[in-house]
Amino acid sequence: MAISFEILEEDIFGRTGRLKVGEKILKTPALLPVVNPHLPLITPAEMKSLGVGALITNAYIFHRSKEFREPALTRGLHDLLGFDGIIMTDSGSFQLSVYGDVEVSNSDTLLFQQSIGSDIIVPLDIPTHPDTSREQTEKELGTTMDRLREAMEILGPGAPLAAPIQGGAFPDLREQAGRTAGEMGFTFTPIGAVVPLMESYRYEDLVRVVLAAKKGLPSSACVHLFGAGHPVMFALAVAMGCDLFDSAAYALYAKEGRYLTTHGSKKLAELSELPCSCEVCRSHSADEMRQSPEKIRLLARHNLIVTLTEISRIRQAISDGVLWELVDERCRSHPRLLRGYRTLLTYTEELAARDRISKRGFLLVRACLLPLTVSHLVACRSTIPS
Ligand SMILES: [Zn+2]
Incomplete structure (x- = not known):
């Protein structure tokens, strides 16, 4: 596999580690900010200056976009986004979960992601909603596992492939999916379709499905919790053994005028002080931020810094055993x-x-x-x- 993972220190089920993708190395736990090429509130170059070593973007957007498809194919993603770190691309499964359909096949998205130079390629898995019946969940999991096998056949066993672990809200299916992915040789395994659990605050179910997937997976697999972006839950997720997160939250919350903290989010409109020591909050008062024409960008920058800082704090807590x-x-x-x-x-x-x-x-x-x-x-x- 072009992706390897080394565990350095452990605490609870959490660990610090080193993810190697080709020649690129990432310290974990880590956050992959989501980059939307249409609306980059923070550019990948700015992210790099904040210490971001990996980001995630959606190959389906590039695949479908008149504006971005050709430049992505001719220049490659790294040049187009101006980022030389690790770029992971999602396949379109997110759109599948939202719209129920996508106009791309598994082989199309795999070859497209490879052509644009993605460092971590995600097959078109089926994101089964946690409220789905067992029968349907089993059927969709079968399709996901078939597509993982197909991905290995199409791109070869050494390709930098991710293996999303599905199985809805059924712990035994999550465990089985993890075990099978491990047996197939996957070393990078996002746990998928957990966003509905987080959105509805079903953290008990989240803990059960994540720990079930972890039980099936080899401990050496790098585990990404797909779609978890609020810093309040990173410590719990890392304690369960998750190594990577992707976050669109910093931007989505900013657009809603919301200010992230490690204890939750607050409405900027209701803040009289900015309770944070980041550069944005030290160079603006709450009033100045509210009145700034750059308000959303400033909020997004603060939100991202808070999120990245929490990840650093967690790495240090593992190191210290606390x-x-x-x-x-x-x-x-x-x-x-x-x-x-x-x-x-x-x-x-x-x-x-x-x-x-x-x-x-x-x-x-x-x-x-x-x-x-x-x-x-x-x-x-x-x-x-x-
Ligand atoms: Zn701040």
């Missing part, structure tokens, strides 16, 4: 997130089996959040350093 403390703090800011966090804490055996969990934190949060039973106490005792 990821529990960070997860605990973040999840207490939203009752529904707290329910997801409690769900994670019920995976007692798996958590206790980790070589390096931050043991003090684990004991503390369990004691505070879950009623202790005898089996919990046994599990907790097994985490006490001897």
Whole structure:
């Protein structure tokens, strides 16, 4: 595989690592900002200056666009976007989830993504909505797995391919999909179709499907949580073993006049202060930002910096062995997130089996959040350093 992943340090199920794509290297956990070529609120060059090493854009937009298709094919994506880091391209599955149909086949999108020089190519998987029946979910998962096999045949086993893990809200199907993708040799595995769970704050289900996919996948697979872009949930997602995120949130929230923080988002209109130390917030007052003709761009820049900073903070927390403390703090800011966090804490055996969990934190949060039973106490005792 042209994509390899090395785990450096671990805490809970989270890890810091090194993703290698061809000759390009990315420290993980990492955020891939979403770039929409039609509306670049922040240019890829600006992103690079903020420390972004990888971004994601949608090949389907380039495939369908009169304006961008030919330049992408002749100049390549890196030249066209002005970015020499890792560029991942999505296939059109997102449009499939929104509109129910796309005018591109699996082989078309694979070859197109290869032709425009994408560093990480995504096959046209079927993003099964979590409310879909089991029968239909199984059928769609079968199609997704067939397309992953087809992708390996078309581009060859050494191609930089991602293998989206589907299976709707059924943990056993997610686990099976993860296991099969691992057996097929995939090293880069986004967990797909979880946006509806996050949009409806179904964090308990999110935890169950992510941990099920992780159970099936080899631990050496780099796991991308597709569509998770709000910094409030990164710590929990990393604690579950997710390594990469993509974010359009920084731009979408900016367009709605919303100011991101690690505890949630606020309406710029309601802020009297800008509670952040980034360059944007230090050089503008809340009033100045509101009145600026560049308001949306300024908000987007602040939102992206906050998001990137949270990822750095998480990497450091893993390094320091204090990821529990960070997860605990973040999840207490939203009752529904707290329910997801409690769900994670019920995976007692798996958590206790980790070589390096931050043991003090684990004991503390369990004691505070879950009623202790005898089996919990046994599990907790097994985490006490001897
Ligand atoms: Zn700021």
